[in-house]
Amino acid sequence: MSNSISFDFLIKVLRKVFLFQNLPDHLVKQLSESITTQEFEAGKAIIEKGDEGNAMFVIISGKVKIHDGNEVVAEINEGNFFGEMALLDGEPRSMSVTAIEHTVVAIINRNDFFNVLNDFPAISKNIITQLTRHLRAQNDVLIAQWRSREKELNDLVEKRTEELANKNSELMLVLDNLKLSQQQLVQQEKLASLGQLTAGIAHEIKNPLNFVNNFSQLSLELLEEFKELTDETERAEILTDLKNNLEKINNHGKRADSIVKNMLNHSRTRNDDKQLADLNKMSDEFLHLAYHGMFANNPDFSCYMKTNFAEKLPKVNVFSQDISRVLLNLFNNAMYAVNKRKKLGVMGYEPSVSVTTSTVNNCVLIEVEDNGTGIPETMKDKIFEPFFTTKPSGEGTGLGLSLSYDIITQSHKGKLSVESVVGQYTKFIIQIPV
Amino acid sequence: MKVLIVDDELDVEQLYRQRFRKEIKAGELEMMFAFSATDAMSVLAELAPMDIVLVLSDINMPGLTGFDLLKFTKEKYPHLNVVMVSAYGDADNMNRASSLGASGFLVKPIDFTLLKEKIFSI
Numbered sequence: 001m002s003n004s005i006s007f008d009f010l011i012k013v014l015r016k017v018f019l020f021q022n023l024p025d026h027l028v029k030q031l032s033e034s035i036t037t038q039e040f041e042a043g044k045a046i047i048e049k050g051d052e053g054n055a056m057f058v059i060i061s062g063k064v065k066i067h068d069g070n071e072v073v074a075e076i077n078e079g080n081f082f083g084e085m086a087l088l089d090g091e092p093r094s095m096s097v098t099a100i101e102h103t104v105v106a107i108i109n110r111n112d113f114f115n116v117l118n119d120f121p122a123i124s125k126n127i128i129t130q131l132t133r134h135l136r137a138q139n140d141v142l143i144a145q146w147r148s149r150e151k152e153l154n155d156l157v158e159k160r161t162e163e164l165a166n167k168n169s170e171l172m173l174v175l176d177n178l179k180l181s182q183q184q185l186v187q188q189e190k191l192a193s194l195g196q197l198t199a200g201i202a203h204e205i206k207n208p209l210n211f212v213n214n215f216s217q218l219s220l221e222l223l224e225e226f227k228e229l230t231d232e233t234e235r236a237e238i239l240t241d242l243k244n245n246l247e248k249i250n251n252h253g254k255r256a257d258s259i260v261k262n263m264l265n266h267s268r269t270r271n272d273d274k275q276l277a278d279l280n281k282m283s284d285e286f287l288h289l290a291y292h293g294m295f296a297n298n299p300d301f302s303c304y305m306k307t308n309f310a311e312k313l314p315k316v317n318v319f320s321q322d323i324s325r326v327l328l329n330l331f332n333n334a335m336y337a338v339n340k341r342k343k344l345g346v347m348g349y350e351p352s353v354s355v356t357t358s359t360v361n362n363c364v365l366i367e368v369e370d371n372g373t374g375i376p377e378t379m380k381d382k383i384f385e386p387f388f389t390t391k392p393s394g395e396g397t398g399l400g401l402s403l404s405y406d407i408i409t410q411s412h413k414g415k416l417s418v419e420s421v422v423g424q425y426t427k428f429i430i431q432i433p434v
Numbered sequence: 435m436k437v438l439i440v441d442d443e444l445d446v447e448q449l450y451r452q453r454f455r456k457e458i459k460a461g462e463l464e465m466m467f468a469f470s471a472t473d474a475m476s477v478l479a480e481l482a483p484m485d486i487v488l489v490l491s492d493i494n495m496p497g498l499t500g501f502d503l504l505k506f507t508k509e510k511y512p513h514l515n516v517v518m519v520s521a522y523g524d525a526d527n528m529n530r531a532s533s534l535g536a537s538g539f540l541v542k543p544i545d546f547t548l549l550k551e552k553i554f555s556i
Contacts, residue, residue, distance in 0.1 A: 203494075218449070218453065304496055
């Protein structure tokens with residue numbers, strides 16, 4: 001035993017310890033003789049979790065905390081003991097014990113403890129009672145911890161749920177704004193392409209109207225002539241001419257009508273119904289509209305236009321104004337590309353844009369090919385992305401192909417793909433299921 | 435008198451033939467038609483003797499334009515009169531036509547009385 005503590009004092013202390021309450025005097029003495037004492041400053045560890053448990057401790061003076069990391073299970077002071085559990089089960093220490101203030105402990109090592117236990121088995125009851133107390137206390141602490149954690153967790157869940165709900169409504173707002181912006185952008189793109197078209201449309205309407213005017217005026221003159229004539233052969237000739245003229249008037253009137261319809265269709269907000277459409281006719285009309293639109297904005301522009309239309313192309317159910325936008329966009333791009341290449345000024349270059357239709361595997365294919373500048377491999381992935389444009393700022397919205405892609409793949413469950421070799425050609429392939 | 439009309443609209447043939455019915459019937463005028471600048475070039479090349487007096491060409495045609503044809507004609511057959519026709523009567527087009535040697539510029543819709551005068555003044 002340590003020198004600083006008297007033997008009698010130690011016996012007094014041990015007597016107070018619940019564990020040794022009814023131990024006979026000689027055994028208390030025997031135990032006291034084998035005991036060593038040790039002092040710990042505040043904050044010093046007496047037991048570390050995981051240590052081998054080969055002794056138990058009785059607090060002679062001071063105060064300690066029993067803890068697992070930062071989690072304090074209990075604080076105990078003089079007259080109490082700790083460390084008996086590891087002693088009994090031989091397992092490593094399950095908790096750490098640290099002095100809270102200056103503390104003196106009596107150390108009872110394993111052999112001495114078991115000797116006492118052998119000589120006086122009655123203290124087993126004390127040990128069990130004590131263990132039960134410890135376990136209960138520990139249990140209570142754990143339950144309390146668990147409850148408070150559960151509450152914390154519930155509060156956290158509630159808080160997070162609220163935050164999420166807030167975020168969600170913010171996002172809904174953002175989404176609404178985005179939808180609005182998207183609609184505006186789509187409208188802008190429509191207007192931009194319509195603006196580009198205006199000149200083409202004017203030209204395309206003016207031409208048939210000129211024919212209508214000319215042929216009707218001529219017919220009036222022919223009628224006047226007819227009235228004067230008596231010769232039957234001459235009269236028959238005039239009647240044939242008149243019939244031809246009326247047919248021309250009718251054809252050109254229809255042509256102008258169809259162009260105006262297309263134009264209105266193109267700018268109108270989409271109606272919800274798909275309609276059966278003749279894609280050959282639409283391709284042809286928009287090819288010419290695009291051509292005249294390009295020409296009107298660019299008097300030097302010209303290109304060969306080739307059409308290879310499949311004769312028995314089935315009509316397809318489509319949102320016709322959407323498809324017309326796709327066609328117009330592809331034709332505009334093609335003509336832009338051939339014009340760009342033409343401006344390089346290579347001798348013998350013949351700008352050409354062609355459109356070919358066919359039926360493959362129950363799908364209608366529209367191929368728009370140009371022999372313009374081509375698309376570099378590195379750009380092929382990007383051209384369908386919104387706002388991607390290679391045109392000088394202000395010339396393109398960067399939405400044409402991305403909208404076209406959405407129209408074909410989403411609204412029509414089709415495919416839009418591209419093949420291109422720089423300096424040779426570009427081919428866009430629209431595939432729409434019949 | 436022989437005139438070559440160049441336009442990508444096929445119906446111009448019937449229109450012109452009727453407009454100039456009387457003159458054609460009376461043998462005062464003969465009309466030929468070409469529906470692209472390239473067509474017109476081969477028509478001109480195949481003509482012998484070159485008895486055409488006037489080429490009347492649209493400007494805006496797919497492929498080679500009326501300006502290409504004008505340039506070609508003036509280089510190869512400088513004596514030929516070329517009158518340009520366009521739906522766009524802007525100064526740019528007109529100046530360009532006259533600098534390339536066109537002897538006239540008509541804006542669509544064509545005033546046929548004026549065209550007749552032009553043809554018979556040659």
